[in-house]
Amino acid sequence: MAKLNTRPNIQDPDGFYSELLMLHDGLGKAESDRVNARLILLLANHIGDRQILTEAMQEALKAATEGA
DSSP states (O other), rough: OOOOOOOOOSSSSSHHHHHHHHHTTTTHOOOOOOHHHHHHHHHHHHHHHHHHHHHHHHHHHHHHHHTT
C-alpha cells in the first residue's frame, strides 16, 4: 500500500513556488480558481492512486482547519 509522501520532494522548491505565483499573475479570482482546479485535476490524474489522493485531501483539510 502506497503512502502519501509529505517530506520535501520538489527539485528547486523556491523556483516552483515562484512559477506557481507567476501562473496566477494578472488573473482574476474566478480565473485563478479555475487554474487551481485544473492543476489539481491534472496532478490527481498523474498520481492516479485513489488511496494517495484521499490521504492528500485529508491532509490538506487538516492543515487548513488547524491553521498549519
